[in-house]
Each structure stands twice: as structure tokens, then as C-alpha cells.
Amino acid sequence: MASEPPARRRVVVTGVGAVSACGWGVPALWAGLRSGRTSISAFTRFDHTRHRTHVAGEAPAGPPADFARGRGWPRLSLADRFALFSAREALAQAGLEPPLGERAAGVFFGSSTGGMLESEWYVADLMRPGTRERRGLMASQQINAPGDAVARALGVTGPVQTLSSACASGALALAAALAAVRAGDVEIALAGGADSLCQVTYAGFNALRAVDEVPCRPFRSGRAGMSVGEGAGVLVLEALEHARARGATPLAEVCGAGSSCDASHMTAPLPDGTGAALAIRRALDDAGLPPAAIGFVNAHGTGTPLNDASEFAGLEGALGARAREIPLTATKATVGHLLGSSGALEAVATVLCLREREVHPTPGDGEVDPGIAVRLVTGAPLPAPDARAALSTSLAFGGSNVALVLGRWD
Amino acid sequence: MTSQTAIRANLKRLIVATLNLDGLTPDRIADDEPLFGAGLGLDSVDALELVVALEKEYGISIASHEVDRSVFGSLASLSDFVARRLAETRPASPHGQ
Numbered sequence: 415m416a417s418e419p420p421a422r423r424r425v426v427v428t429g430v431g432a433v434s435a436c437g438w439g440v441p442a443l444w445a446g447l448r449s450g451r452t453s454i455s456a457f458t459r460f461d462h463t464r465h466r467t468h469v470a471g472e473a474p475a476g477p478p479a480d481f482a483r484g485r486g487w488p489r490l491s492l493a494d495r496f497a498l499f500s501a502r503e504a505l506a507q508a509g510l511e512p513p514l515g516e517r518a519a520g521v522f523f524g525s526s527t528g529g530m531l532e533s534e535w536y537v538a539d540l541m542r543p544g545t546r547e548r549r550g551l552m553a554s555q556q557i558n559a560p561g562d563a564v565a566r567a568l569g570v571t572g573p574v575q576t577l578s579s580a581c582a583s584g585a586l587a588l589a590a591a592l593a594a595v596r597a598g599d600v601e602i603a604l605a606g607g608a609d610s611l612c613q614v615t616y617a618g619f620n621a622l623r624a625v626d627e628v629p630c631r632p633f634r635s636g637r638a639g640m641s642v643g644e645g646a647g648v649l650v651l652e653a654l655e656h657a658r659a660r661g662a663t664p665l666a667e668v669c670g671a672g673s674s675c676d677a678s679h680m681t682a683p684l685p686d687g688t689g690a691a692l693a694i695r696r697a698l699d700d701a702g703l704p705p706a707a708i709g710f711v712n713a714h715g716t717g718t719p720l721n722d723a724s725e726f727a728g729l730e731g732a733l734g735a736r737a738r739e740i741p742l743t744a745t746k747a748t749v750g751h752l753l754g755s756s757g758a759l760e761a762v763a764t765v766l767c768l769r770e771r772e773v774h775p776t777p778g779d780g781e782v783d784p785g786i787a788v789r790l791v792t793g794a795p796l797p798a799p800d801a802r803a804a805l806s807t808s809l810a811f812g813g814s815n816v817a818l819v820l821g822r823w824d
Numbered sequence: 825m826t827s828q829t830a831i832r833a834n835l836k837r838l839i840v841a842t843l844n845l846d847g848l849t850p851d852r853i854a855d856d857e858p859l860f861g862a863g864l865g866l867d868s869v870d871a872l873e874l875v876v877a878l879e880k881e882y883g884i885s886i887a888s889h890e891v892d893r894s895v896f897g898s899l900a901s902l903s904d905f906v907a908r909r910l911a912e913t914r915p916a917s918p919h920g921q
Contacts, residue, residue, distance in 0.1 A: 488846075489869065548844070549876070550869045 425595045426664035426823065428657050429508030429650035430762045431500035431606075434749040435471035435643055438478055438499055440507075443759075444766050447748050447774035448795050454629035454641045454750050459531070459611045467625045470611055471643025471750025489553045490563055491529035496646035496755075497560035497608035498567050504604065505568065508650040509662055513569020520572035520600040522591035523561030524583025524607035526754030529554040531612035557754075560608035560646070572600050578754060581714075582673070582810035583607055584647065585757025585818055589671035591651045601656040606648030607755030615753060616642055622681060630717030630751070631778035632744035633726075633790045640716040643750020647759030666765040667821035669703065669803060672696025676813025683724040683809055690728025690807065690815050697805070697817035698732070705733040708740060708819070709801025710773045710791075712764045714809040715744025716751055717778075725809055726786045738787045741796050743767075747776045757808035761818055764806045768822040771799050831903045834881070839899075842877040843870050855900045860893075871896060884909045 432439065435453035436446030446453050457472035477483070477499045490498065505512065532551040539547035554563070558576035565574040573594065577586045584607030591605035619625045619642060626639035657664055674696065676689035683689065698705065714725055729737040745756075745763045752759050767773050772795040782790045801822065808816045836850035839859075843866065857863040860871070874896075875886050884906070895905045 486867070489867065546842070549873050550844075553869045 424654040429504035431503030433496040434645035438476040450775040452629040452777040491554040492610040494563040500646040500648040501564040519602040521574040522587040524587040528557035579814040580810035582808040582814040583754035585808035585816035603651040607758035608646035632715035632717040634780040636780040641750040647762040664823040670701025670819040687728030691731030693815035694732035694817040701819040711742040712806040
């Protein structure tokens with residue numbers, strides 16, 4: 415006897431948390447994004463005199479003094495600390511108390527470098543004659559360390575996994591969390607990503623000449639590369655019924671996710687954006703929404719000449735003529751490129767824009783590239799009272815593309 | 825022969841120098857205070873650091889199965905262990921002393 419497939423569970427966001435160059439916490443992020451001023455500037459995390467470029471999106475010292483650091487804090491890497499702070503902030507907004515062990519909860523995290531910064535300090539000790547190496551710096555070395563730190567501190571005993579696909583990692587983690595909640599594997603998912611500045615990535619992007627000497631200028635004529643940033647973004651994803659049953663207020667809905675791979679080049683995207691377009695189409699299909707339903711785009715928008723051109727081609731491929739009309743913003747112009755956590759932080763930014771009914775501006779000098787017919791939001795926040803859904807893209811090295819569709823919750 | 829008192833004083837100095845514990849000074853470590861958990865709050869990475877430092881300082885070797893609570897429980901038990909190990913590893917005197 416034929417039976418109807420069960421209705422797919424809806425998944426909502428009930429809490430968000432963030433650390434970035436704007437500061438520790440979501441209020442600092444939102445104020446920074448609305449200001450139209452970049453938080454990318456000169457930085458002090460390590461000596462960069464021998465590099466071509468000298469700016470980054472460095473998080474200020476933190477966390478705030480009133481943050482409950484908890485046992486084991488001294489062993490955590492900076493990326494772990496970003497992750498744990500953001501997770502606690504998101505959980506508090508969701509009205510959930512750790513430990514979550516009694517609830518069916520999981521952690522889905524993305525990172526590119528985990529505790530690489532601290533490992534660099536360890537190796538520097540090792541190479542310096544007469545210096546006793548600090549083994550403790552290696553305690554949190556692994557890429558999975560930020561997600562594990564969140565699970566340990568918040569008592570999450572369900573599935574805990576880290577995805578690392580370069581700059582798509584954070585968005586992939588959200589896609590994995592969405593799938594797990596839909597499938598009923600978990601009722602609650604802490605989804606996000608964390609990365610800190612470190613010498614390896616700073617040197618690597620410089621070696622590729624992919625870094626702008628001034629704060630990055632996504633979609634502008636003179637753009638000459640990205641700016642490396644650091645921080646974390648965490649979202650509490652929850653089955654709608656679970657959130658309702660405990661009286662929680664959804665902030666937004668995670669409507670769909672899609673991914674693809676260019677299968678082409680180690681670093682460069684396909685110029686025609688076909689890989690990006692495929693991920694976007696898949697996300698829209700997954701959400702069951704047409705291009706016309708998308709009110710604005712939070713672009714990957716790194717500020718490299720290649721990415722921004724290819725990304726717009728991908729948007730046109732997936733959205734058609736709508737790609738030229740739709741307001742588009744790039745969070746990286748304010749906070750830099752958070753690498754493995756960028757997709758998570760930009761999902762947080764997109765939730766904030768949907769809730770506040772305005773699209774944050776994209777700082778950057780110079781005119782918008784006339785070769786790209788993009789409607790870039792510049793200067794001041796753009797009111798978006800009718801935006802009921804938004805698209806957030808992450809287009810990574812290795813050709814890994816992820817698109818997320820987030821919906822406003824009224 | 826190295827006296828227990830001298831070993832204890834040296835271990836306290838070594839812990840402070842090795843472990844980078846905020847605000848800790850040798851005189852604030854009590855002989856019977858638990859080194860791990862509720863007492864001094866050392867963790868397993870600290871234990872590893874301490875083993876390496878002890879091996880270097882005293883020229884002894886410590887096997888991983890010896891890193892347990894009976895040895896690393898307190899400064900007193902650790903100092904007893906170091907004294908025993910020093911006595912074992914010291915070559916027998918040709919004069920039978």
C-alpha cells in the first residue's frame with residue numbers, strides 16, 4: 415500500500431553568536447556592519463613586516479571580563495575561544511541551558527586551521543636555541559578542536575563533527591546541521607565555524623598575491639584581493655516543533671542548502687560561474703523557492719578580481735535577470751575573510767539583516783565595477799521590508815561551492 | 825645525598841618555571857596539596873610538561889605507567905618518587921658505601 419512520504423521537518427534558527435573584528439558578540443557585529451565602515455586595519459597578532467600587505471580583520475582582545483570562561487579555558491586556542499564564546503552567546507539567546515546532554519543535540523562545525531596559530535608559536539619555540547618549548551600550545555592543535563571545545567563545554571553528547579573544505583567549511587557545517595535536524599537525528603544543532611589569524615594562511619594568501627594592500631573592496635573597480643580576518647559564527651538550529659514546544663521564538667528559518675564542486679582548479683573559480691550557479695540552483699530547489707523569492711544576497715564577495723566576477727556570473731546563471739536587480743552585500747568588506755568560519759558568520763549576518771529588515775552596506779573605496787552589473791549596497795543600510803528570504807554564498811578554494819537560503823520569521 | 829626538603833623546594837621551583845601558571849609562586853604550593861583537579865588544577869598536558877622537566881633536571885626516566893595519582897597526587901608523593909628513583913639510578917659505589 416502506497417503511503418505519503420512524511421512531511422519534511424522545518425528547521426529554524428533560535429540563537430546566534432559571533433566574534434569578529436567588530437568585537438566579541440552579535441551586537442558589536444551588527445553595529446559594525448551597519449556603520450558602513452570597515453574593521454579591517456593594521457594588526458599585531460604576529461610580525462608581518464616581511465609580507466606584501468599589512469592589514470587584517472583582527473578581533474580585539476577578549477572575551478569580556480564577565481564571560482564565564484570555565485574549566486580548561488587556558489588550554490583553548492584562540493579559535494576555540496571564539497567558538498565557545500559564540501556558542502554560549504547563541505545558546506543564551508535560544509534560551510537553552512548547558513549541559514545539553516539530556517536533549518538530542520549535536521555540533522556541526524567548520525574550520526580551516528583550528529589551532530594553527532598556537533602550533534606556530536610551539537614550532538617557533540622549538541627552532542629557537544635555549545628556549546623551552548611550550549607543549550601545552552599543541553593541546554588544541556587539530557582542526558576539529560573548536561567544535562570539540564564547544565561540545566565539551568556545553569555537554570553536547572550527540573553527533574559532533576567538523577567539516578573542512580576551505581572557505582566553504584562554515585556553510586557546509588550549516589548544511590550538515592540542516593540535514594541532521596530535518597532527518598530527526600537531532601532536535602538541536604550548534605552549527606558554525608571558527609578560525610583565527612595565523613602566519614600560514616597570511617603567508618599563503620600573500621604568496622598567491624590574493625591579498626589587497628588596503629582593506630578589501632568587493633565588487634569595486636580597483637579591487638586587488640581579499641583581507642584575512644578571524645572570528646566565529648554560531649547558530650542554534652532547531653526543529654520548529656521542538657522550538658515551539660519549549661516556547662522559543664524563531665529568529666529565522668533555514669529553508670535550504672545546496673553544494674557543488676567546480677572540479678577544475680586548486681584555487682581559481684570557473685570564470686563562467688557554472689559551479690556557483692549549480693549550488694545556488696540546488697539551494698533554491700531544496701528550499702522550494704523561485705529566484706523571485708530572494709530579497710537580497712549575502713555574497714561570498716572576497717574582493718579578488720576572479721571571485722567577484724565569477725560569482726556574479728554564477729548569480730546570473732542561477733537567478734537570470736534578477737541577479738542585476740537584487741540588492742547584494744559582502745560582509746567580508748567589514749570583517750575580512752574568516753576562512754573556514756566565513757560561511758557561518760555570514761549566515762549570522764544574513765539572519766540579522768532579515769530580522770532587522772535592512773541589508774547592511776559594503777564598505778570599500780572606488781566605484782562599483784562597471785563590468786559587473788551588480789546592485790551593491792553601499793554607504794548606509796538599505797531598507798528591505800519585503801525581503802522574506804535571502805541567499806548566502808560560499809565559494810571556496812578547490813572549487814567547493816555552497817549556497818544557503820535563509821527565510822525571515824514573522 | 826639530596827635531602828627530601830631540597831627536592832621539594834626544587835620541585836616547587838620547577839613547577840612554577842615549567843607550567844606558566846598565572847600568579848603562582850613556589851611558596852604557595854603546599855606539600856600535601858593535590859597537584860591535579862581541585863588543588864593546583866594541573867591537567868594532563870601539565871603532567872607531560874612536568875615529566876619532561878623532571879627527566880631533564882634529575883637525569884631520571886619516568887615511564888608513562890608511572891604517571892598516576894600515587895606519584896603525581898601531591899608534591900610530597902612526587903618528591904618521594906624522585907628520591908626513590910634517584911637512589912635506584914645512582915650507580916653502586918665501588919667502595920661499598
